[in-house]
Amino acid sequence: MSKSDVTRRGVIKTGALAGAGLALPTYLSAASHSGFTNAPTGSTVTLGFNVPQSGPYADEGADELRAYELAVEHLNGGGDGGMLNTFSSKALEGNGIIGKKVEYVTGDTQTKSDAARASAKSMIEKDGAVMITGGSSSGVAVAVQALCQEAGVIFMAGLTHSNDTTGKDKRANGFRHFFNSYMSGAALAPILANNYGKDRKAYHLTADYNWGYTTEEAVRTSTEAMGWETVAAVKTPLTQTDFSSYIAPVLQSGADVLVLNHYGGNMVNSLTNAVQFGLREKQVNGKNFEIIVPLFSRLMARGAGANIKGIFGSANWHWSLPDEGSKAFVKSYGTKYGNPPSQAAHTCYVQTLLYADAVARAGSFNPCAVAEALEGFEFDGLGNGPTLYRAEDHQCFKDVLVVKGKENPTSEFDLLEIVEITPRGQVEYDASIFGGELGSCNPGA
Amino acid sequence: MDAIILQILNGLDKGSAYALIALGLTLIFGTLGVVNFAHGALFMIGAFCAVTLSRLFSLSHKVAVPGETDFLGNPLMRDVPYIYDVFGEATGSAIIDWAVPLSILFAIPVMIAVGVIMERGLIKHFYKRPHADQILVTFGLAIVLQEVIKYYYGANPIPTPAPEMFKGSADLGILLGYEANSIIYPTWRLVYFGFAAVVIGAVFAFLQFTTFGMVVRAGMADRETVGLLGINIDKRFTIMFGLAAAVAGLAGVMYTPINSPNYHMGMDFLVLSFVVVVVGGMGSLPGAVAAGFLLGILESFASMREVINLIPGINQVIIYLVAIIILLTRPRGLMGRKGVMED
Structure with a gap:
């Protein structure tokens, strides 16, 4: 006869412990519960606009x-609706986001990574922002994107052009609509070859920080591939x-092209100085000396005045684009x-609409549901033609503009003319070339 | 060789700006004993005098351009400056073209007034306070001034071009016996260097050859004795503050075609100008000028590709490196006097 030690009380105790043990991982796993950071509970939802003020x-x-204020107005059913009328997705109904009225708070990035993180943190923790967006610098974008990943909110990047934002520093909670350095190089190179020939010697002046390096690398790679030689690349503080x-050494270097991998005030000053030194009137190697600015910004170009005339660069979008989406946005904004x-x-207006649309399609503000709705999303009607939010790196792929400083501007806004709309296929690349790990989405809470 | 000449020229024009700012800075220190961190802001305000006059000249009314539309499809409106209505298009456009040089006349009284108000309104209350207090209050003032300018003029640089006849560059190679196009230098930068030389010469002549200047120099050497002789040295020093402000302002006015002015330009020059004053010797006018040009030229050479390849990063630290070496070997700077800023 065998004796069993199993008792009723023992079975209950063991069962309870085993059940709790098995349940624990499930309870801690984010995907299984409905909670997430700053889940909106009332009739409103708060977005955080983190811009350099x-x-x-x-x-x-x-x-x-x-642009953000305009987007909020349109989402809440105000104004003329802007791009909501041209957007290919019709999930947004002008009643806020899934019925919740959109409110917003703002932060000042000061274009400093630490200040931008602090303002984003404050908007998430104190104001309850469920999404952070904005910025005008890649350093800031990378820093805030990492913070949003940790905090469990979605980050919709503003103006950031470095490859790293959706390359080595990409995060599952971060998304970029703006184009990048690689795309600038890929779009510019054929136009430069057509206009200036394939036998050119280029001299690069590069801003000594992350964006400068990736832009120089992108332009060098694409221009060297078509036959140009890089004479020198000098980093500038x-x-x-x-x-x-x-700029003085450029004259003695034998180069016949100067590439200014500068943005903002750096670009205004280096371009102004280069023109003052008569580079554009110079003949080298039997050719006209040329200057290139890989990333043009109309706001910044205004600071350089007449010096930008005839200079090639690239842009993400320009108000003179003739498509219906651009026309609707320009009309609303203007x-x-x-x-x-x-x-x-x-890009900021579009990012806000894309976020709201993703929430509407997912039916939830949960960052993981939003991320899933954005990944691989194909859309049109937002100003850049058919666009894909690639799932692998959260980078938008769309047409890229090659622009040129206008010879005879009719107003202070009419500074750039579109030379070519480079098709999306020409600027696409393998998501793995810039390294980095997307990781998995974090809903926080 | 032509590369070296080009870098010397670069250094001279950069040094001109350093020397002009440092001259005013050391003048204020020598007379009033105040370390004025708001001096860079005076340079910036001078530049914005040029921007303001240029905008005043360009004040316009709108005239519709037949057959053309703006970005919203409305009739395109062209700006026509009022000055065209008063003087005719040819004279009006010439006045607008010459806005920067004409701003000198506008900037002198404005800058003297700004300087005197700054000294009487704020800085005089800090004469007997430690240098640290003076630095804090003047630095704070500089931040306030630049934020005021940003509020009214925005954060982006504002293009303020030189007159048409000074645009482009001069071929100095031919003058120096080199091949054509070997040494090309922007005309306005040559004008700037010449202007700086005239202003520096005028300040020295004023101090050296006028009774006012003699009293000021005597006051700089021994303030108490000059006061005991019944001379109101404070009043003269206030005027010198105004003069120093005007020198910084004129440096700013003429700098606008070189780099488009923005609210931050004063801060960009301030730290370097302080290094120039310290290297030249606190309170020494010839020291400030000599150090200005010396550091300007060294900075230019350190930016050459060959030098950067040899010592990476040297372009970012050269000025501070030289300052350390000079202060280790000559603690009072190049031409500093005993007893200045020493207990």
């Missing part, structure tokens, strides 16, 4: 903020204001604010 890019930040001592929007304003 002070510092050197304050004007660009003000333009971004105007970000704080430099007078570039004369960097009527409300009296001037055409910048490309920074466009």
Whole structure:
């Protein structure tokens, strides 16, 4: 006869412990519960607009903020609806986001990574923002994107052009609509070859920070692939204001093209200095000397005045595009604010609509549901033709503009002309080439 | 060789700006004993005098352009400056073209007034306070001034071009016996260097050859004794503050065609100008000028590709490196006097 030690009380105790043990991982796993950071409970939802309101890019930040305000107005059913009328997805109904009225808070990035993180953190923790968007610098975008990943909210990047944002520093909670350095190089190279020939010697002046490096690399790779030679690449301090001592050696280098991998105030000053030194009137190797600015911004180009005439660059969007989406946005923005929007304003407006649409299609503000709705999303009607939010790196793929400083501008806004709309297929690349790990989405809470 | 000449020229024009700012800075220190961190802001305000006059000249009314439309499809309105209505298009456009040089006349009284108000309204209350207090209050003032300018003029640079006849560059190679196109230098930068030389010469002549200047120099050497002689040295020093502000302002006015002015330009020059003053010797006018040009030229050479390849990063630190070496070997700077800023 065997004796069993099993008792009723023992079975219950063991069963309870085993059940709790088995349930624990499920309870801790984010996907299984409905909670997420700053889940909206009332009749409103709060978005966080993190833009440079002070510092050197304050004007660009003000333009971004105007675009966000316009987007909120349209989402809540106000104004003429702007791009909601042309957007291929019809999930948004002008009643806020899934019935919740959109409210917003703003933060000042100061174009400094630590200040941008602090303002984003405050908007998430104190104001209950469920999504953070904006910015005018890649350094800021990478820093805030990492913060949003940790906090469990979605980050919809503003103006950021470095490959790293959706390359080595990509995050599952972060999404970028703006184009990048690689696309600039791929779009510009054929136009440069057509206009300036395949036998050219290029001299690069590069801003000494992350965006400068990726832009130089992209332009070098694409121009060298078509036969150009890179004579030299010199890094210039970000704080430099007078570039004369960097431009004088260009004259003696034998180069016949100067590539200014500069943005903002750096671009305005280096281009102005290069023109002052008579580079554009110079003949080298039997050819006209040429200057190239890989990333053009109309707001910044205004600072360089007449010096940008005839200079090639690339842009994400321009207000003179003739498609219905662009026309609708320009009309809404122009009527409300009296001037055409910048490309920074466009990308911020579009990102807000894309986020709201993703929530509406997912039926939830849960960041993981939103991310799933954005991944691989194909859309049209937002100003850049058919566009894909690629799932592998959360980068948008769309047509890229090659632009040129206009010879005879009719107003202070009419500074750039579109030379070519480079088709999306020409600027696509393998998601793995820039490294980095997307990781998995974090809903927080 | 032509590369070296080009970098010397670059250094001279960069040094001109450093020397002009440092001259005013050391003048204020020498007379009033105040370390004025708002001096860079005076340079910036001078530049915005040029922007303001240029905008005043360009004040316009709208005229519709028949057959053309704006970005919203409305009739295109062209700006026609009022000055065209008063003087005719040819004279009006010439006045607008010459806005920067004409701004000198506008900037002198404005800058003297700004300087005097700054000294009487704020800085005089800090004469007997430690240098640290002076630095804090003037630095704070500089931030306030630049934020005021940003509020009214925005954060982006504002193009303020030189007159048409000074645009482009001059071929100095031919003058120096080199091949054509070997040494090309922007005409306005040559004008700037010449202007700086004239202003520096005028300040030295004023201090050296006028009774006012003699009293000021005596006051700089021994303030108490000059006061005991019945001379109101404070009043003269206030005027010198105004003069120093005007020198910084004129440096700013003429700098606008070189780099489009923005609200931050004063801060960009301030730290370097302080290094120039310290290297030249606190309170020494010839020291400030000599150090300005010396550091300007060294900075230019350090930016050459060959030098950067040899010592990476040297372009970012050269000025501070030289300052350390000079202060280790000559603690009072190049031409500093004993007893200045020493207990």
